[in-house]
Amino acid sequence: xxxxxxxxxxxxxxxxxxxxxxxxxxxxxxxxxxxxxxxxxxxxxxxxxxxxxxxxxxxxxxxxxxxxxxxxxxxxxxxxxxxxxxxxxxxxxxxxxxxxxxxxxxxxxxxxxxxxxxxxxxxxxxxxxxxxxxxxxxxxxxxxxxxxxxxxxxxxxxxxxxxxxxxxxxxxxxxxxxxxxxxxxxxxxxxxxxxxxxxxxxxxxxxxxxxxxxxxxxxxxxxxxxxxxxxxxxxxxxxxxxxxxxxxxxxxxxxxxxxxxxxxxxxxxxxxxxxxxxxxxxxxxxxxxxxxxxxxxxxxxxxxxxxxxxxxxxxxxxxxxxxxxxxxxxxxxxxxxxxxxxxxxxxxxxxxxxxxxxxxxxxxxxxxxxxxxxxxxxxxxxxxxxxxxxxxxxxxxxxxxxxxxxxxxxxxxxxxxxxxxxxxxxxxxxxxxxxxxxxxxxxxxxxxxxxxxxxxxxxxxxxxxxxxxxxxxxxxxxxxxxxxxxxxxxxxxxxxxxxxxxxxxxxxxxxxxxxxxxxxxxxxxxxxxxxxxxxxxxxxxxxxxxxxxxxxxxxxxx
Amino acid sequence: xxxxxxxxxxxxxxxxxxxxxxxxxxxxxxxxxxxxxxxxxxxxxxxxxxxxxxxxxxxxxxxxxxxxxxxxxxxxxxxxxxxxxxxxxxxxxxxxxxxxxxxxxxxxxxxxxxxxxxxxxxxxxxxxxxxxxxxxxxxxxxxxxxxxxxxxxxxxxxxxxxxxxxxxxxxxxxxxxxxxxxxxxxxxxxxxxxxxxxxxxxxxxxxxxxxxxxxxxxxxxxxxxxxxxxxxxxxxxxxxxxxxxxxxxxxxxxxxxxxxxxxxxxxxxxxxxxxxxxxxxxxxxxxxxxxxxxxxxxxxxxxxxxxxxxxxxxxxxxxxxxxxxxxxxxxxxxxxxxxxxxxxxxxx
Numbered sequence: 038x039x040x041x042x043x044x045x046x047x048x049x050x051x052x053x054x055x056x057x058x059x060x061x062x063x064x065x066x067x068x069x070x071x072x073x074x075x076x077x078x079x080x081x082x083x084x085x086x087x088x089x090x091x092x093x094x095x096x097x098x099x100x101x102x103x104x105x106x107x108x109x110x111x112x113x114x115x116x117x118x119x120x121x122x123x124x125x126x127x128x129x130x131x132x133x134x135x136x137x138x139x140x141x142x143x144x145x146x147x148x149x150x151x152x153x154x155x156x157x158x159x160x161x162x163x164x165x166x167x168x169x170x171x172x173x174x175x176x177x178x179x180x181x182x183x184x185x186x187x188x189x190x191x192x193x194x195x196x197x198x199x200x201x202x203x204x205x206x207x208x209x210x211x212x213x214x215x216x217x218x219x220x221x222x223x224x225x226x227x228x229x230x231x232x233x234x235x236x237x238x239x240x241x242x243x244x245x246x247x248x249x250x251x252x253x254x255x256x257x258x259x260x261x262x263x264x265x266x267x268x269x270x271x272x273x274x275x276x277x278x279x280x281x282x283x284x285x286x287x288x289x290x291x292x293x294x295x296x297x298x299x300x301x302x303x304x305x306x307x308x309x310x311x312x313x314x315x316x317x318x319x320x321x322x323x324x325x326x327x328x329x330x331x332x333x334x335x336x337x338x339x340x341x342x343x344x345x346x347x348x349x350x351x352x353x354x355x356x357x358x359x360x361x362x363x364x365x366x367x368x369x370x371x372x373x374x375x376x377x378x379x380x381x382x383x384x385x386x387x388x389x390x391x392x393x394x395x396x397x398x399x400x401x402x403x404x405x406x407x408x409x410x411x412x413x414x415x416x417x418x419x420x421x422x423x424x425x426x427x428x429x430x431x432x433x434x435x436x437x438x439x440x441x442x443x444x445x446x447x448x449x450x451x452x453x454x455x456x457x458x459x460x461x462x463x464x465x466x467x468x469x470x471x472x473x474x475x476x477x478x479x480x481x482x483x484x485x486x487x488x489x490x491x492x493x494x495x496x497x498x499x500x501x502x503x504x505x506x507x508x509x510x511x512x513x514x515x516x517x518x519x520x521x522x523x524x525x526x527x528x529x530x531x532x533x534x535x536x537x538x539x540x541x542x543x544x545x546x547x548x549x550x551x552x553x554x555x556x557x558x559x560x561x562x563x564x565x566x567x568x569x570x571x572x573x574x575x576x577x578x579x580x581x582x583x584x585x586x587x588x589x590x591x592x593x594x595x
Numbered sequence: 596x597x598x599x600x601x602x603x604x605x606x607x608x609x610x611x612x613x614x615x616x617x618x619x620x621x622x623x624x625x626x627x628x629x630x631x632x633x634x635x636x637x638x639x640x641x642x643x644x645x646x647x648x649x650x651x652x653x654x655x656x657x658x659x660x661x662x663x664x665x666x667x668x669x670x671x672x673x674x675x676x677x678x679x680x681x682x683x684x685x686x687x688x689x690x691x692x693x694x695x696x697x698x699x700x701x702x703x704x705x706x707x708x709x710x711x712x713x714x715x716x717x718x719x720x721x722x723x724x725x726x727x728x729x730x731x732x733x734x735x736x737x738x739x740x741x742x743x744x745x746x747x748x749x750x751x752x753x754x755x756x757x758x759x760x761x762x763x764x765x766x767x768x769x770x771x772x773x774x775x776x777x778x779x780x781x782x783x784x785x786x787x788x789x790x791x792x793x794x795x796x797x798x799x800x801x802x803x804x805x806x807x808x809x810x811x812x813x814x815x816x817x818x819x820x821x822x823x824x825x826x827x828x829x830x831x832x833x834x835x836x837x838x839x840x841x842x843x844x845x846x847x848x849x850x851x852x853x854x855x856x857x858x859x860x861x862x863x864x865x866x867x868x869x870x871x872x873x874x875x876x877x878x879x880x881x882x883x884x885x886x887x888x889x890x891x892x893x894x895x896x897x898x899x900x901x902x903x904x905x906x907x908x909x910x911x912x913x914x915x916x917x918x919x920x921x922x923x924x925x926x927x928x929x930x931x932x933x934x935x936x937x938x939x940x941x942x943x
Contacts, residue, residue, distance in 0.1 A: 065669075068669065080931075143805050143806060143809070143810075146806060146810055147809070147810070147816075150810060150816065150817075151816075154817075155817075155818045156816070156817075256766065256802045256803070257801075257802060257803065257806045257810075260800065260801070260802065261763040261765070261766070261800045261801075261802055261938075261942055262942050271766075272765050274665065275658075275659070275661035275662050275665060276661055276765055276766060276771075277765075277930065277931055277934070278661075278665070278686075278689055279931075280665075358837060359837075360838075365837055369837070373638075374834075374835070375635070375637065375834075375891050375892055376637045376638055376639065377635045377636065377637055377638065377892060378636055378637065378638045378640075378654075379634070379635050379636070379654070380638075436662075440665065440666065440669055443666050443669045443670050443675075444669050444670070447670060447672060447673040448673065452673070454670070454675055455655060455675060533658065534657070534658055534662060534666075535657075536629070536655050536656070536657040536666060536675055537655070537656065537657075538653060538654070538655060539654060545632075548632065549632065551805045551809060552632065552633055552804070552805060553831055553835065553894060554808060554815075554824065554828045554831040554832050554835065554845075555831050555832050555833075555834060555835020555836055556815070556832075556835065556836050556837065557835035557836055557837055558831075558835045559809055559815055559816075560837075
C-alpha cells in the first residue's frame with residue numbers, strides 16, 4: 038500500500054527516459070552492431086587491437102578527476118562566502134559565475150587568448166617587464182588549459198549547490214561546537230564539512246560527469262594530442278564513418294560511468310543527514326572584522342579574476358574595432374549583408390533560445406522533482422539502481438544520442454525528428470539530472486519525523502508539502518532551474534546533432550558567423566556572445582529573484 | 596500549479612504548435628532539402644524557386660558535412676528530406692555505397708567541366724567547388740621583408756619556422772583536403788617525409804578551421820601568418836569587413852599542386868516523398884540563377900563554368916591552377932590509413 042504512490046512518482050521520468058533515451062540508444066546500437074548486409078563490423082576490432090583506447094579512457098578519467106578536484110578547491114571557499122556573508126553586488130556576482138556555462142568553447146578560447154595567449158595581456162606585460170620577446174607562458178594545447186577551462190565552466194556548479202545547502206545549515210550545531218570550546222578549524226573539519234558532504238558529493242558528481250564527457254574544451258583548447266572518449270566518438274562517427282567503433286566507445290562510456298555513479302550515489306545516500314533542528318538557520322550577514330572582510334574580498338577577487346576577466350575580455354572584443362571602441366558589430370547583427378534567406382535576425386535567435394530554454398527548464402523541473410521525490414527516501418535496492426540510471430543522459434555521447442534520435446524516432450506517433458520539440462527534449466535530458474542533484478541533498482535533510490508530526494497534527498499532504506518541504510527545497514530548486522536554463526541556453530548535449538528547420542539559437546548563430554573569414558564575422562560572433570552572456574545573466578537573476586521573493590514571504594509567515 | 600504558471604505553459608505550447616499550424620494552412624506542396632550548416636542561398640533566389648514551382652522549400656540543417664551525411668544515411672528507411680546538398684568528393688564514395696541516392700538522368704550538365712562529374716550514373720551531381728589551399732597575411736610578410744610562400748615546399752624552409760597553422764585531418768574537412776594535397780603532390784610516402792619536416796619546422800595543428808583561422812592566424816588575433824583555408828577566403832575578408840576595404844589583407848597560394856579541389860554534390864534521396872519536386876530542385880541548383888548566387892552565399896565557385904562571378908570574386912579570388920585530384924574511391928579506401936599514418940608522423 039505504501040509503495041504505490043512512490044512508484045507513481047518515478048513513472049514520468051522513467052517513461053521519458055525510455056522514450057527519449059533508451060529507445061534511441063537501442064536504435065543506434067542495433068544499427069551499429071548489426072548493420073544491414075554489405076557492411077561489416079570488422080572495423081570494431083580496432084577497439085581491441087591497440088592499447089590506444091584504453092589510454093583514452095585513462096586520460097578521460099584522470100583529467101576529469103583532476104578538474105573536479107581543482108574546481109572544488111577553488112570554489113568551496115567562495116561557496117562559504119556566498120552562504121555566510123552579505124555584500125554589495127552579491128546577486129549579480131552569483132549570476133556572473135554561471136555565465137561561462139553557456140559559452141561555446143570557441144568563444145571561451147577567445148576570452149582566454151586575450152588574457153593568456155601569446156599576444157594576450159599577461160604575456161605583453163611580462164614582455165615589457167622582463168624585456169623579452171618570447172611569450173612567458175604558453176598554455177595553448179596543454180592539459181593546463183583544459184583544467185583551467187573546466188574550472189571556468191564548472192565553478193558555478195560547486196558554488197551554487199554547496200552554498201545553497203550551506204545556507205540551510207542549522208546554527209545550533211555549530212554553536213554547540215563553539216560552546217564546547219572547539220576552534221574554528223576544528224569546527225569546520227569535524228562538524229561543517231561532514232554536514233556539507235551531501236552537497237559536495239552532488240556537486241562533484243555533476244562536475245566530474247561534465248568533465249568526463251568534455252568535448253569542445255578538449256578538442257579546441259587541448260588540441261589534437263589530447264582526446265577524451267567523447268572526442269574519439271566524434272572523430273570515429275563523423276570523420277571516419279566508423280559507427281560500430283563509435284557506438285562501442287559510447288557503450289564503454291555509459292557502462293563505465295554507470296559503475297562509477299552507482300558507487301557514488303550510494304555514498305551520497307549514506308552521507309545524507311537530517312539537518313533541520315530547532316535552532317534556526319544560519320543567516321548571512323555583513324562581514325565583521327578585518328579577517329572576515331579580507332576573506333570575503335580575497336575570494337571575490339579571485340573569482341573575478343578567474344571567471345570575470347575572460348568574460349570581460351570578450352565584452353571588450355565585441356566593442357573594439359580597428360577604429361577604436363564602437364558598437365558597429367552589434368549594429369551589423371541587424372544587417373543581412375548577403376541577402377541570405379538563412380539570415381538570423383538577432384531578435385529571432387534570442388527568442389528561439391529563450392523558447393527552448395523555457396521549455397527545457399519546465400520539462401527538466403517536472404521530471405527532476407518527480408525523480409528526487411522518489412529518491413529522497415533512503416533505502417531500497419530499486420532506488421539504488423534508479424539513481425545512477427537517471428544520471429546517464431548526462432554521461433552519454435551527444436553524437437551517439439543525436440544519431441539515435443534519427444534512427445529510432447522515425448515512425449508515428451514518435452516521428453518528431455524535425456519537430457522543434459526535439460531540441461527542447463534533448464536539452465531537458467541533460468538538464469534534469471542537474472535538478473535531481475540540486476534537490477536531493479536539501480530534500481534528504483528534512484527529517485521524516487517533521488513530516489510525520491505535521492501529519493499527526495492534522496495537516497493534509499499539500500499543507501505538509503507547503504509548510505515542511507517547500508521552504509527547504511525552494512533554494513535548491515532555484516539552483517536546479519538555473520542550471521536547466523543554462524544547459525539549454527548553451528545548447529548542450531545531443532541537441533547539436535538534432536536536425537532542425539530554421540530555428541537557430543544564439544550559440545548556433547555564433548557558430549555560423551565563425552565559419553567564414555572576415556573581421557565582420559568575427560565581430561558579430563563576439564557581439565552575439567555578449568548578447569548571450571547578458572540575456573542568460575538576466576535569466577538567472579529573474580529565476581533567483583522569484584525565489585528570493587518567495588523566501589521573503591515565507592519569513593514573514595514564520 | 597498556480598494559474599500564472601499554467602498560463603505560461605499553455606502559451607508556450609501554443610507557440611510550439613503555431614508554426615506547424617501555419618505551415619499546414621498553406622496548401623502548397625513542400626519539398627525538403629537536407630544540408631549542412633554552411634549551406635546558404637539568397638532570399639530572391641529562394642523565392643524564385645518557390646514561386647516558379649508553386650511549392651514551399653524547407654531547408655533542414657544538420658551539423659557539418661560529415662554529420663549531415665551520416666544522418667541522411669541513418670534515416671534511409673524514413674528519409675527526412677527529398678533532396679540532399681553537400682556531399683563532397685572525399686565522402687562521395689561513402690555516400691554512393693550507402694545507396695541513399697537515386698539517379699537523376701537528364702539534368703543539363705553540359706556547362707559543367709568533365710573533371711567535376713565524378714558519378715557516371717548521375718546520382719550525385721556537382722553543384723559547386725572550392726579550392727583548399729594556403730592563405731597568408733600580406734602585411735605580415737611585407738613588414739618583415741620576407742617573401743610569402745609560393746608553394747607547399749616553402750613551408751619546411753627554416754625561414755618559415757613557426758609560421759604555419761594547419762587543421763587535423765582527423766577532425767576537420769579542410770584539414771583532410773590539405774593532407775590530400777600533400778599526398779597528391781609528394782606521393783603517399785613522400786608526403787610523410789614532408790610532414791615530419793613540417794613538424795620539425797614547428798607547425799601548429801588545430802582541430803578545426805574556426806580555431807585555426809580565428810585562434811592562430813595573425814590576421815585574426817593570432818601570431819602565425821600562414822593558414823590552411825580556401826581560395827575564396829581573401830574575397831570573404833574584403834566582403835566581411837567594415838568600411839571601404841579595396842585591397843584584400845590576405846592572399847591564397849594557388850600554384851600547381853598546392854591546392855585540393857573540394858567538389859560539392861547534390862542528389863535526390865531514395866524514398867523521397869516528392870521526387871518530382873526534388874528533381875526540379877536539383878535542376879534549379881544547376882540553373883543560372885542559383886549558380887550565380889553561389890559565390891557570395893557559400894564562398895565557393897559555381898560548377899557551371901560560364902557563370903559570371905561577382906566583382907568581389909573577380910578582383911580578390913582566383914581558382915587554383917592544376918589542383919590535386921584523387922579519385923573518391925581511392926580516398927574512401929585509404930582515408931583511415933592515411934589519417935592514421937599522418938597522426939603517427941605529426942602528433943605522436
